[in-house]
Amino acid sequence: MDRVKVGRISYLNVLPIYYPLESGLIKNEFDFLYGPPAQLNKMMAEGLMHISSTSSIEYLRHAEQYKLLPDLAIGSRGPVQSVLLLSRKPVEELKGSKILVSAQTHSSAALLKILLTEYIPVHPEYETGKATETLESGERPEAILCIGDEALNLRKHKDYPYKFDLGEEWIKWTGLPCIFGVWVVRKDVCEQENVKKAINSIIKGKKWGQANIDRMSELTAEKSILTPEETSSYYDGLVFDLGKQEIAGLKTFAKYLYKTRQITKIPELEFADI
Numbered sequence: 001m002d003r004v005k006v007g008r009i010s011y012l013n014v015l016p017i018y019y020p021l022e023s024g025l026i027k028n029e030f031d032f033l034y035g036p037p038a039q040l041n042k043m044m045a046e047g048l049m050h051i052s053s054t055s056s057i058e059y060l061r062h063a064e065q066y067k068l069l070p071d072l073a074i075g076s077r078g079p080v081q082s083v084l085l086l087s088r089k090p091v092e093e094l095k096g097s098k099i100l101v102s103a104q105t106h107s108s109a110a111l112l113k114i115l116l117t118e119y120i121p122v123h124p125e126y127e128t129g130k131a132t133e134t135l136e137s138g139e140r141p142e143a144i145l146c147i148g149d150e151a152l153n154l155r156k157h158k159d160y161p162y163k164f165d166l167g168e169e170w171i172k173w174t175g176l177p178c179i180f181g182v183w184v185v186r187k188d189v190c191e192q193e194n195v196k197k198a199i200n201s202i203i204k205g206k207k208w209g210q211a212n213i214d215r216m217s218e219l220t221a222e223k224s225i226l227t228p229e230e231t232s233s234y235y236d237g238l239v240f241d242l243g244k245q246e247i248a249g250l251k252t253f254a255k256y257l258y259k260t261r262q263i264t265k266i267p268e269l270e271f272a273d274i
Contacts, residue, residue, distance in 0.1 A: 004030035007052025016209025055107035063267035066184035075179035080167030086160035087143035176249035
C-alpha cells in the first residue's frame with residue numbers, strides 16, 4: 001500500500017476535523033476521497049478505502065469488518081440543526097402519512113424510524129427521494145427528512161412550519177448524546193504503520209478543530225448561508241468525541257435498531273490500537 005485512502009463526507013459539520021488536514025496545518029500522507037455518507041459506506045465495504053467517516057448504522061451492521069477510531073465521532077448533545085424532519089403538521093398527527101427521506105442518509109433514516117415507532121408511535125410510511133429537487137418541482141410532501149447542508153438550507157422553508165430535530169428529541173428521550181457517524185478503519189489494514197499514522201493525524205485534526213472552533217465557525221459561515229453566530233450555535237450543539245457518554249448513546253442506538261429490526265445483532269464495539 002503506497003498511500004492511505006481516507007473517506008471524507010462533504011458536509012460542513014466535519015470541517016473542524018478536516019480543515020487542519022486539508023490545509024496542511026497538520027501534516028499527513030493520505031488521499032481524501034469525497035462523497036455523501038451512503039457512497040462512502042459502499043466504497044469502504046468494497047475495500048476501495050482504508051479509513052472513513054461512516055454512518056453509525058453502517059458500522060453497527062458490519063462491525064465485523066471494521067474497528068472504530070478512538071474518541072472520534074459526529075453527533076449532538078441537543079438540537080443538531082442539520083438532521084431535521086420538516087413537516088406541514090405536528091409530528092403527532094403524522095400517523096399513516098408518507099415521509100420523504102433523503103437518499104443521502106442511513107443513520108438519520110434509521111433514527112427517525114426508531115423515534116416514530118418507539119418514542120412517538122405514529123408509524124408513518126417512508127419514501128426515499130431528493131428533498132430539494134422535490135420541492136423545486138412544486139411538490140409538497142407531508143413531511144421531509146433532510147440532513148447536512150440541505151437541512152440547514154431548508155429549515156426555514158415557509159411551507160414546513162413544524163420542525164422535529166432528531167438530535168434534540170433523542171436526548172429528550174434517552175438523556176444521551178446522539179451519535180450519527182463514527183470513523184472506522186478496515187480490520188484487514190488496521191495494524192499497518194502508515195494506517196496507524198493516518199489515524200493519529202485525523203485525531204490530531206479533530207483536537208485542532210475543537211481548539212479553534214471560533215475560526216471554524218467563521219470559515220463555515222463563508223461556505224454556507226449561515227451567519228457566524230448561527231454557525232457558532234450549530235457547532236455548540238455538536239460532539240466530536242467518543243467518550244463514555246457518547247459510547248452509551250451509540251450502544252442505546254444499537255439496542256433500538258435491533259428492537260426495530262434494522263440490525264440483526266448488537267455487536268461489541270472494537271477500537272483500533274494507535
